[in-house]
Each structure stands twice: as structure tokens, then as C-alpha cells.
Amino acid sequence: MDIKAQIIPKPVEGTRTVVAPHTMPAIKGKGDINYLCGNCNTKIVEKVNKGQVHNIVILCSVCGNYNEIA
Secondary structure: OEEEOEEEOOOOOOOOOEEOOOOOOOEEOOOOEEEEOOOOOOEEEEEEOOOOOOOEEEEOOOOOOEEEEO
């Protein structure tokens, strides 16, 4: 299942965990959920289980937007 992440403004430094990988996806697992960039639909998190990834922000290396994984 694909879930589109929510685009947010750049977090204030020190207030959120921000993952800023050079390539996508930023996180890979063995589940059945993918998170897509809310702007460009790039797969930013691949094959994770529900609830496995939460409360982080991923900087899309393709379009430069900040994506919240709630």
C-alpha cells in the first residue's frame, strides 16, 4: 500500500528528527507499506510495517521538500 506523506515547512533545528539521505528510499524494510513524497511521489520509505516509522521528517533528495511521517 502506498501512502502519500505530508509536506511541511523546514523544521526549526533541534525540534524534529530529520533524515536527509543522498538517495531514496531513505528507509527500507520488509513490510507492505510505502511512503511517497507528498510533492513528487518519489518512494521515500519502502516496505515497512504499520507504525514502524513515525514522528520523523524525511528530506526528499529528488525535490527538496520536507515530508512528515506521522
